[in-house]
Amino acid sequence: MAMNATYPSVVHCRGLTKAFGVGSTATYALQGVDLDVRVGEILMIMGPSGCGKTTLLSVVSTLLDLDAGTCEVLGRDLARMNQIERSRFRCATMGFVFQRFNLLPGVSILDNVTVPLLIGGHSRKDAESRAVRILDELGLRDRTSASPNELSGGQQQRVAIARALVHNPKLIVCDEPTSALDQNTGQVVMETLRDRARQTDRAVIVVTHDTRIVNYADRIVRMEDGVIIGCNGAIEAEMPS
Structure with a gap:
């Protein structure tokens, strides 16, 4: 597994706390969570609905502010960035696969996938060339001119994954990326994600x-009631304290 001398962890968080509401009505989604995501790995976060998984993902990906604790992503302290800096950092370095696909309904699949590249300043020709390559990799080369409402749920999920990967992000965050996919397509998606993680x-x-995809994980973090209750995997012993 590759290791970078500048930041041994892509994500390094300590004491993450996030509450919704105030005072006696506050609900704590995260309660002092420590998390490291190492270079070159697929980390899976599992646990019952409402345990804080998506909140943790949202904090790490700068979509939510934390209330307490520290979080560094790719060597950058998120608390030291303003909202504009976070937005630029997120667009440049992260790819997102959402549980709801968030595709643009009125444009083609090809145009949906080019969006991150066009925002990043790539020419349309380059953006379309890259989009076609990743769509081909995910088995959608013949659907580039289709609109999202002409695709099945599984195909829409693959388009969302193509959009997340097309700008070659350093951190890919996925919320239920295989939930709408059959087993074979889910394996294609996870193999694609694994290939990206190893870069x-x-x-x-x-x-x-x-549970069909757990074998693709290098480590599995288990959450319950806003805390991490367990972690297993081949590189657990390498985690920094």
Whole structure:
């Protein structure tokens, strides 16, 4: 597994706390969570609904502010960034696969996948060339001109994954990426994510209930009631304290 001298962890968080509401009505989604995601790994986060998995993912990916604790991503302290810096950092370094696909309904699949590249300043020609390659890799080369409402749920999920990967992000965060897929297609998706994780300075975080894909994980973190209750995997012993 690759290791980077600048940041041994793609994600390094300590004491993450996040509450919704105030005072006696506050609900704590995260209660002092420590988390490391190492270079080159797929980390899966599992646990019952409402245990804090998606909140943890949202904090790490800068979509939610934390209330207490520290979180560094790719060597950057998120608390030291303002909202504009976080947005630029997120667009440049992260890819997202959401539980709801969040595809643009009025444009083609090809145009949906080019969006991150166009936002990043790539020419349309380059953006379309890259989009076609990743769609081909995910078995959608013949659907580039289709609109999202012409695709099945599983095909829409693969488009969402193509959009997350097309700009070659260093951190890929996925919320139930295989929930709408059959087993064979889910394997294609996970193999694609694993290939990306093994590239230099990259990692993948997957929140999932799908036990069919656990063999793709390097480590599995288990959550309950806003805390991590267990962690297993081949590189657990390498985790920093």
